[in-house]
Amino acid sequence: MTTIALPVRGRFVRHSGYLTTRAVRALIRQPWYLAVTLVQPVVWLLLFGQLFKSIVDIPGFSAGGTYLEFITPGVIVMTSLFSSGWAGTVYIEDMNRGVMDRLLASPVSRGAMMVATLVYQAITTIIQSLAVFAIAYACGARFDGAASGIVVTLIAVSLLTVIFAALSNAVALLVRQQEALIGISQFLSLPLPFLSSAIMNTKLSPAWVRHVANYNPVDWVVVISRQALSGSPELSVVGPRFAALAGLALVLAWVATRAFGSYQKSV
Amino acid sequence: MTTQLRPSAPPHLDVALDARDLVKTYPTGRGKDPVRALSGLSIQVAAGSVFGLLGPNGAGKSTTVKILTTLSRADSGRASVAGIDVTLAPDRVRRAIGLVSQKPSSDPKATGRENLVLAARIQGLRRRDAHTRADELFDRFGLAGAADRLVRTYSGGMARKLDVAIGLIHRPRVLFLDEPTTGLDPEARADMWAEIARLAAEEQLTVLLTTHYLDEADHLADRLAIVDRGRVVVEGTPDELKSELRGDTVHVEFDNSEASAAALRMVERMPGLGGIVAEGLGLRARADLGARAVPALLSTLDEAGIAVASVTVARPSLDDVYLRHVGRRFEGDHS
Numbered sequence: 349m350t351t352i353a354l355p356v357r358g359r360f361v362r363h364s365g366y367l368t369t370r371a372v373r374a375l376i377r378q379p380w381y382l383a384v385t386l387v388q389p390v391v392w393l394l395l396f397g398q399l400f401k402s403i404v405d406i407p408g409f410s411a412g413g414t415y416l417e418f419i420t421p422g423v424i425v426m427t428s429l430f431s432s433g434w435a436g437t438v439y440i441e442d443m444n445r446g447v448m449d450r451l452l453a454s455p456v457s458r459g460a461m462m463v464a465t466l467v468y469q470a471i472t473t474i475i476q477s478l479a480v481f482a483i484a485y486a487c488g489a490r491f492d493g494a495a496s497g498i499v500v501t502l503i504a505v506s507l508l509t510v511i512f513a514a515l516s517n518a519v520a521l522l523v524r525q526q527e528a529l530i531g532i533s534q535f536l537s538l539p540l541p542f543l544s545s546a547i548m549n550t551k552l553s554p555a556w557v558r559h560v561a562n563y564n565p566v567d568w569v570v571v572i573s574r575q576a577l578s579g580s581p582e583l584s585v586v587g588p589r590f591a592a593l594a595g596l597a598l599v600l601a602w603v604a605t606r607a608f609g610s611y612q613k614s615v
Numbered sequence: 616m617t618t619q620l621r622p623s624a625p626p627h628l629d630v631a632l633d634a635r636d637l638v639k640t641y642p643t644g645r646g647k648d649p650v651r652a653l654s655g656l657s658i659q660v661a662a663g664s665v666f667g668l669l670g671p672n673g674a675g676k677s678t679t680v681k682i683l684t685t686l687s688r689a690d691s692g693r694a695s696v697a698g699i700d701v702t703l704a705p706d707r708v709r710r711a712i713g714l715v716s717q718k719p720s721s722d723p724k725a726t727g728r729e730n731l732v733l734a735a736r737i738q739g740l741r742r743r744d745a746h747t748r749a750d751e752l753f754d755r756f757g758l759a760g761a762a763d764r765l766v767r768t769y770s771g772g773m774a775r776k777l778d779v780a781i782g783l784i785h786r787p788r789v790l791f792l793d794e795p796t797t798g799l800d801p802e803a804r805a806d807m808w809a810e811i812a813r814l815a816a817e818e819q820l821t822v823l824l825t826t827h828y829l830d831e832a833d834h835l836a837d838r839l840a841i842v843d844r845g846r847v848v849v850e851g852t853p854d855e856l857k858s859e860l861r862g863d864t865v866h867v868e869f870d871n872s873e874a875s876a877a878a879l880r881m882v883e884r885m886p887g888l889g890g891i892v893a894e895g896l897g898l899r900a901r902a903d904l905g906a907r908a909v910p911a912l913l914s915t916l917d918e919a920g921i922a923v924a925s926v927t928v929a930r931p932s933l934d935d936v937y938l939r940h941v942g943r944r945f946e947g948d949h950s
Contacts, residue, residue, distance in 0.1 A: 363737060366733055
């Protein structure tokens with residue numbers, strides 16, 4: 349051996365770095381992929397923003413702004429959901445080639461394999477969210493707490509992305525089929541925004557929707573984002589929701605990492 | 616059958632791969648019987664040799680590789696690689712082995728260099744060492760010109776060479792080649808064979824090769840085991856296995872089935888011929904000395920008025936070994 353191997357300690361962080369670099373490099377080589385994922389939010393933003401413009405005039409809606417401003421956080425969250433649901437397809441591509449098996453037969457940190465895909469998804473979400481903010485701004489949306497509001501929104505929506513990407517990764521490792529993965533992610537990502545205040549003020553929704561929304565991570569992010577963008581967030585509203593998002597993200601990332609074990613049992 | 620490959624070294628230091636009584640079943644769903652992939656497979660491979668696992672798809676070759684490379688766990692039995700137990704210390708095994716799996720195992724969206732350097736870094740090589748080693752392997756596999764191209768643009772043969780390079784990046788002690796030439800065109804296959812033969816000769820590397828090509832096993836393996844239904848049916852050097860059959864194979868073809876049926880009845884009564892099997896419009900038999908048996912055979916058939924379309928005499932091949940031990944013809948290319 350002419351080469352000196354690096355110590356095993358610190359492997360998790362180093363491997364997370366290598367594998368995130370691999371994913372980001374692939375993204376930079378296919379920038380059109382990001383552009384395609386922006387078509388849907390732009391349609392929502394412009395179409396819904398125009399179509400339901402007068403919703404804010406309904407007594408009791410009281411958003412204190414335009415409907416475009418109201419749905420901007422909603423569109424950001426929906427974009428995050430729809431892209432992170434596909435996260436597991438990266439694993440499935442790796443399984444269909446021999447990449448997954450080759451990595452698992454190497455001393456790679458399993459935690460790093462998970463974290464790298466989650467970080468990559470969060471980066472994607474941040475770029476998409478910034479684009480949505482820019483388009484909303486161009487269409488006339490203005491926020492009192494724009495500076496800090498945008499930062500807080502990006503952190504909250506990244507956590508949401510981690511939650512759903514971890515779920516998608518776990519499903520990918522368990523079912524190992526593209527079709528099943530897409531089916532399951534559609535099943536979740538379509539109803540969840542409607543069971544939240546993403547596009548409609550829940551004060552005007554049936555009581556049960558309001559109730560469900562309290563337990564819906566999608567709603568947590570929308571509430572946090574609107575609070576932060578208003579310029580006068582209430583810590584008692586934002587704090588617990590942030591804690592719940594962070595906790596859920598950690599738990600799901602851990603569970604998804606465990607799913608490598610199930611995958612190995614099946615090969 | 617148990618000839619020592621390198622008699623100068625003590626046998627207990629010489630075993631790079633040791634699998635004993637491996638059993639593995641896969642569940643197939645509720646209410647259905649599990650599939651038994653391995654039912655007591657054992658192999659021992661001498662360090663520095665090329666060992667071939669030969670058998671049809673589903674025989675258990677890939678399952679064996681998965682267990683030895685720590686991807687999968689056996690239900691029972693023990694296995695060690697480079698002296699390390701695969702169940703007790705999988706992470707140490709992973710540092711000692713390289714795996715070239717059946718499917719292409721490089722990332723098509725990255726360049727050849729990025730693939731190699733990533734694999735090297737995961738194995739713990741420092742950045743500079745990783746790049747030096749990558750360049751070394753690009754040169755050796757003739758990929759230097761393609762090092763900075765995306766793997767997506769590689770030909771099948773080039774991508775396969777890159778897979779082998781990835782497997783070798785950290786100078787493993789044992790290299791697993793799971794059907795390394797499946798899907799390659801004849802030229803790329805010959806190329807890969809030369810490469811594997813060179814690897815085994817030049818480096819202190821133990822290679823476990825699985826294949827469903829008889830000629831590949833014959834060409835590359837120092838020793839080989841024929842695997843069928845999850846166990847080893849016979850093991851030895853290719854020459855040992857072939858000489859065990861004693862004698863030549865005589866193959867006779869006829870124009871029609873009546874002639875072939877009549878000939879079969881007649882040949883079965885002839886002295887000096889054994890192992891007679893009907894095969895399409897012909898028959899196959901073993902003779903101690905093929906060249907001497909053929910004239911007698913031909914004159915007997917001629918006297919009986921049976922027209923012969925063709926006769927061939929061949930030294931026994933691994934195909935014959937396979938037929939003898941597994942009891943059916945080898946079908947390498949079914950999937």
